[in-house]
Every structure is written in C-alpha cells, then in structure tokens.
Amino acid sequence: MFQISKENLMIQKTAREFARKELAELAAHRDAHHEFPGSSLKKMGDMGLMGMLVSETYGGSEIGPVGYALALSEIAYGCASTAVVMSVHNSICCGSIQSFGTDAQKDEFLRPMAQGTCIGAFALTEPEAGSDPQSLSCSAVKEGEHYIINGTKRFITTGKHAGVIILIARTGNNEPGRGLSAFLITHDLPGFSVGRMEDKMGQCASDTTDLLFSDCRVPASRLLGHEGQGFEIAMSGLDDGRIGIAALSLGLGMAALDQSVSYAKQRRQFGKQIAEFQGLRWMLADMDMDVDAARLMVLNAAALKQAGKHCRAQASKAKCYASEMAQRVTGQAIQIHGGYGYIKEYPVERFYRDARITTIYEGTNQIQRIIIANELLKDKKKK
Amino acid sequence: MEILVCVKRVPDSAENEIEMNSEGNDIERDDLVYSVNEWDNYAVEEAIQIVDKVGGTVTVVTVGDEDCDEILRREMAMGAEKGLLLNDDAFAGSDCKGIATILKGAVQKGNYDLVLTGAQADEGAGAVGGMLAAMLDLPYASLVNKIELGEGKLTIGREIEGGNREMNEITLPCVLSIQTGINEPRYVGIRGIRKVSGVEIPELSAADMGIDAASVGEAGAGVKKVDYFVPEKGEGAEMLEGSTDEIIAKLIEILKANGGL
Numbered sequence: 001m002f003q004i005s006k007e008n009l010m011i012q013k014t015a016r017e018f019a020r021k022e023l024a025e026l027a028a029h030r031d032a033h034h035e036f037p038g039s040s041l042k043k044m045g046d047m048g049l050m051g052m053l054v055s056e057t058y059g060g061s062e063i064g065p066v067g068y069a070l071a072l073s074e075i076a077y078g079c080a081s082t083a084v085v086m087s088v089h090n091s092i093c094c095g096s097i098q099s100f101g102t103d104a105q106k107d108e109f110l111r112p113m114a115q116g117t118c119i120g121a122f123a124l125t126e127p128e129a130g131s132d133p134q135s136l137s138c139s140a141v142k143e144g145e146h147y148i149i150n151g152t153k154r155f156i157t158t159g160k161h162a163g164v165i166i167l168i169a170r171t172g173n174n175e176p177g178r179g180l181s182a183f184l185i186t187h188d189l190p191g192f193s194v195g196r197m198e199d200k201m202g203q204c205a206s207d208t209t210d211l212l213f214s215d216c217r218v219p220a221s222r223l224l225g226h227e228g229q230g231f232e233i234a235m236s237g238l239d240d241g242r243i244g245i246a247a248l249s250l251g252l253g254m255a256a257l258d259q260s261v262s263y264a265k266q267r268r269q270f271g272k273q274i275a276e277f278q279g280l281r282w283m284l285a286d287m288d289m290d291v292d293a294a295r296l297m298v299l300n301a302a303a304l305k306q307a308g309k310h311c312r313a314q315a316s317k318a319k320c321y322a323s324e325m326a327q328r329v330t331g332q333a334i335q336i337h338g339g340y341g342y343i344k345e346y347p348v349e350r351f352y353r354d355a356r357i358t359t360i361y362e363g364t365n366q367i368q369r370i371i372i373a374n375e376l377l378k379d380k381k382k383k
Numbered sequence: 384m385e386i387l388v389c390v391k392r393v394p395d396s397a398e399n400e401i402e403m404n405s406e407g408n409d410i411e412r413d414d415l416v417y418s419v420n421e422w423d424n425y426a427v428e429e430a431i432q433i434v435d436k437v438g439g440t441v442t443v444v445t446v447g448d449e450d451c452d453e454i455l456r457r458e459m460a461m462g463a464e465k466g467l468l469l470n471d472d473a474f475a476g477s478d479c480k481g482i483a484t485i486l487k488g489a490v491q492k493g494n495y496d497l498v499l500t501g502a503q504a505d506e507g508a509g510a511v512g513g514m515l516a517a518m519l520d521l522p523y524a525s526l527v528n529k530i531e532l533g534e535g536k537l538t539i540g541r542e543i544e545g546g547n548r549e550m551n552e553i554t555l556p557c558v559l560s561i562q563t564g565i566n567e568p569r570y571v572g573i574r575g576i577r578k579v580s581g582v583e584i585p586e587l588s589a590a591d592m593g594i595d596a597a598s599v600g601e602a603g604a605g606v607k608k609v610d611y612f613v614p615e616k617g618e619g620a621e622m623l624e625g626s627t628d629e630i631i632a633k634l635i636e637i638l639k640a641n642g643g644l
Binding site for chain 2: 063
C-alpha cells in the first residue's frame with residue numbers, strides 16, 4: 001500500500017467531507033445553469049485549499065503535492081468544475097507567482113490568492129496557438145513605464161471570474177524560449193476585456209472565455225519575472241499542472257465507480273440485483289483496477305515532486321493515464337446505468353461530459369506521449 | 384469558560400453501506416470508514432463559539448482506543464484546544480452507564496463549567512448525557528438547540544415534540560446534550576490540521592481516574608445486547624424501489640388506488 005501520512009489522510013478526509021456535503025449537492029444545478037462556484041471557492045479558501053502549495057510566509061498551507069493531489073481528487077469527486085478552477089489556481093498561478101514574483105507582487109496577489117479571495121487564471125492559448133507556445137502572437141511592446149498589449153487569448157479557464165490572470169505575451173522575436181514574457185493582468189486595466197464565454201460540453205460551472213487586449217496598458221511593475229522569461233514561467237508549472245489534472249481525472253473516476261457500485265446493488269432485473277450478473281461484475285472489476293492504477297500513478301508523481309525529484313515523465317504519465325481512465329470509467333458507468341445513465345437525473349452523464357476535456361487541456365495526451373517518449377529515450381541514451 | 388465536549392467515533396453512514404455481520408449480532412465492521420458522531424460536531428462548534436465570545440478552553444474527550452486519535456485531532460483542528468483519550472482495556476464493552484462512569488472520572492479530573500454531549504450517537508440511546516449529569520449531581524437539559532450566555536447561568540432552548548420549543552434557565556456548571564441545527568459546524572481547515580498533527584494527546588486509564596475496573600466495561604454492564612437484526616417487512620408495508628421518478632409514479636398510483644388522491 002502507498003503510505004500516506006496521517007496529516008495528508010486528514011486533509012483528504014476534510015476535502016472529502018466538504019466535497020460530498022457541499023459540492024456534490026450543488027454540482028448538477030451549477031452545471032445546468034453554468035453557475036460559477038464562487039461561494040464554495042470562498043469556503044475552500046477558508047479551509048486552506050486554495051493555497052496548498054504556497055509558502056506559509058504568504059499565508060499558504062504549504063502542504064505539498066501529495067496532500068494537494070489527494071484533496072483535489074476529492075474536490076473533483078464532488079464537482080469537476082470546481083476542481084479545475086482549484087487546479088489552475090493552485091498548480092500554475094500560485095506556483096508561478098511564488099517562484100517568479102517580486103515581494104510586492106507576492107504581497108499584492110499571492111497572499112489573497114492563498115486565502116482564496118483572489119482566484120488565478122493562466123492565459124497562454126490563442127486562437128492559432130495551443131500546444132505550440134512558440135507561435136503565440138499576442139504582443140507586448142514596452143512604452144515608457146508600461147507595456148502595450150494587443151491580441152486575443154482563447155479557452156481561458158476562470159477568465160471572467162479571476163482576480164488576476166497570468167498572461168503570456170510576445171515581447172521579442174521567435175527565438176526559442178526567449179521571446180515571451182509573463183504579465184499579471186487585472187480586470188481594471190484599460191484596453192482589457194473578457195470576450196465570449198464558451199458553451200462547453202462539460203465542466204460547465206467553470207467559465208472558459210476569450211480575453212481581448214486592445215492597446216491594453218499594463219504597468220511595467222506587472223511584469224512577472226524578467227522580460228523574455230515567459231516561456232520558462234509557462235513551462236515551470238507544468239508538472240504541478242499535470243499532477244493537478246491527473247488528480248481531477250482520478251476524482252471523476254472514483255465518483256463514477258462509486259455511483260456504479262451503488263446503482264448495481266440497488267437496481268434489480270430478472271428478480272435480482274444487476275450486481276449479481278457476471279458481465280456487470282467484470283465491468284466493475286475493470287473499472288476498479290483502472291481507478292486504482294491511476295491513483296497509484298498520481299500519488300507516485302506527486303510523491304516524486306514532493307521529494308524534489310525530476311518527475312516530468314511521471315507527471316505526464318499520470319495525466320495521460322488518469323484522464324483516459326476517467327473517460328473509460330465514466331463511459332462504463334453510463335453503460336451500467338443503462339437508460340438512466342443517459343439522462344440528467346443521475347450524475348454519471350455529467351461525469352462523462354466532465355471527463356472528456358481532461359485528455360485535451362493541460363497539454364493534450366498526444367503531447368504527453370511525446371514528453372514521455374522524450375524522457376524515455378533520454379534515459380536510454382544515458383544508459 | 385472551561386468546556387468539556389464528549390465525542391464518539393462512529394461508522395460514517397455517508398461513507399458506508401451498513402450491513403449485518405454473518406453472525407447476526409452486530410453490523411459488519413470490517414473496512415468501515417469512521418468519523419466523529421454528527422451530533423458531537425455541533426456540540427464542539429457550539430463550545431468553540433462560546434469560548435470565542437467569553438474566553439476559556441474547549442477540551443474534547445472520548446472513550447476508546449488509539450483509533451480514536453483521528454476524531455480527537457479532527458475536533459482539535461476545528462478549534463478545540465485540548466484532547467483527552469480515555470483508554471483502558473477494562474472500558475471495552477461498556478454500556479451507557481459504564482461510559483457515563485468513565486466520563487465522570489474525566490470530568491472530576493478537570494474543573495469544567497460546562498459539559499456538552501451530542502443528543503445521541505450511532506446506537507441511538509441518547510442516555511449518556513443524562514446519566515453523566517446524574518452521577519455528577521449537575522443540572523441537565525437534553526436536545527438543546529439554542530444557548531444564550533448569562534452570569535453563572537445559561538438560557539437554553541429545547542426542541543419539543545411537535546415542533547414546539549421551550550426556553551429554560553439552567554445554572555452552571557451543567558451538562559447539556561446538543562441537537563443538530565444549533566449552529567453550522569465549520570469545516571476543518573488545513574492550517575488547523577497542521578497545527579494539531581504533532582500535538583501529544585494525553586491518555587487516562589481507569590486507574591488514573593480512580594475507576595473500579597469492575598464497574599465499567601463488559602464486567603460492569605447491566606445492559607447486554609442479545610440480538611441485532613433488520614426487522615422483517617411487516618404486513619402492509621411496501622418498499623418502493625427504482626429511480627426517484629419511478630418511485631413517485633408508483634406512489635401516485637397507490638394513493639389514487641386507495642382514494643388518497
């Protein structure tokens with residue numbers, strides 16, 4: 001058995017209690033009405049769930065990747081939309097500001113972020129650039145003590161509700177790794193606006209928006225890191241980000257499995273529980289194995305990260321496997337529910353829709369496989 | 384105000400499907416997930432709120448073995464300052480009177496103004512609070528759903544049959560059993576968990592509290608469980624099964640057929 005500390009078990013339990021009492025109750029309504037889970041995120045901030053990787057110096061709970069992954073899985077069990085906001089906020093946004101921010105930026109942004117009173121978003125993707133950040137075209141041109149930003153960002157999680165957005169924009173030429181910079185954007189900046197809200201298949205309670213920059217004037221003090229460090233900043237949070245999405249996917253798989261077991265014991269056909277039919281038992285066994293395998297991969301990647309070890313491949317493997325597991329298991333959950341799985345009275349159709357994006361965002365699974373192969377071949381060369 | 388809150392580790396009905404064991408004398412306890420008794424959580428929250436207003440200390444106490452450490456720490460992470468584990472092999476198999484006897488020992492080791500229990504726990508007897516008060520010769524009120532602080536006394540609201548409510552004055556020190564709904568228990572925070580994770584929780588044995596081992600546990604139990612079962616469905620009772628919509632449709636059919644609609 002993977003050994004989890006008592007402290008992390010308590011954190012997992014408290015996140016589970018919150019997710020099942022509060023989030024699961026509201027998830028269907030929020031999904032149907034595309035309602036942002038702001039009130040729940042505030043409570044999660046009070047609980048310390050929004051600053052899990054932030055140093056205690058800045059008001060974080062600094063619990064580390066293992067406790068974070070366990071908590072995030074539980075939150076996703078209750079509501080995947082809430083979990084993706086939590087993941088982007090903790091993994092990428094808090095992490096980037098903590099690693100690259102000035103003391104003043106940390107005081108202004110990281111402290112409220114760690115309390116959950118300011119939610120973070122990360123704006124990298126553009127209409128014509130997703131997996132290839134070197135081809136970004138959103139530009140930032142220095143003009144005195146300001147940068148003038150022009151361009152459009154697409155598919156930005158929490159774009160509308162975020163208190164701070166880390167924007168990656170082009171400040172130089174296409175030289176690999178050097179031409180991009182990161183900026184801290186707030187909604188009050190002139191020339192910045194939120195564009196269309198995407199009407200998505202799943203994770204509907206989390207807003208996904210375009211961000212529009214039209215001669216947006218950003219004070220130079222909002223540059224995160226130094227000019228030309230944007231690519232490094234964008235890449236720095238990837239391991240935590242992938243572990244986050246892997247944990248989210250795990251939570252979806254756990255929820256679909258539990259719901260399926262419960263339904264299979266309750267539903268009767270031909271005079272007995274459908275759980276007594278061998279065909280269905282085998283499906284449940286496969287789902288259970290799949291969830292367990294994903295859990296171990298997520299915890300392995302998180303434990304390596306916590307130990308300060310190189311975990312690029314393990315984070316990608318966990319993200320890749322857990323997200324594909326979530327698709328398989330939520331699909332099987334619908335099959336077990338039969339017609340009831342296809343209608344909104346039961347939550348499994350939502351789990352299925354929520355799971356679909358997990359193989360796409362935070363680096364598509366095709367990109368993850370390239371990373372895994374690169375790491376594998378790199379290790380082989382060393383041998 | 385010094386407040387002692389008595390808590391219990393119970394199977395979590397939200398996390399487990401409770402089933403009978405193969406011997407038919409208890410529930411199946413293998414692989415059960417345990418949590419703090421829900422009513423006790425309200426009692427701890429109330430105690431924390433009182434101390435926030437007037438100062439003092441909240442201590443949580445439970446009778447059990449080292450497995451109970453997790454619920455004491457949970458309540459401490461919530462805001463109780465101290466934990467106390469009453470642990471002795473002699474305590475195993477205690478009936479309600481035995482548990483009250485053990486708790487009395489703990490109360491007498493301290494100097495408490497107020498002792499709170501949950502209104503009931505998993506076994507549903509709701510007897511320990513009243514017995515404890517009687518043993519301590521303290522005033523007692525059950526099913527308390529409101530507490531107002533006064534000088535040397537409390538004004539308390541009690542839930543009465545039929546949805547009615549009464550207000551009473553009760554002098555301190557006293558024992559109260561707390562009903563759900565008196566407050567909204569806070570969620571445990573990670574900072575609280577980290578704060579208490581390394582704290583040593585003291586233990587007291589029967590000898591530490593001057594309790595005669597023969598008066599508690601199985602040896603001292605005047606009430607012994609002789610059977611445990613799920614009652615057979617009675618005549619005229621029909622359990623409706625299916626989805627919520629199916630159940631509603633069947634219920635409407637039955638009501639119509641019997642002239643209820």
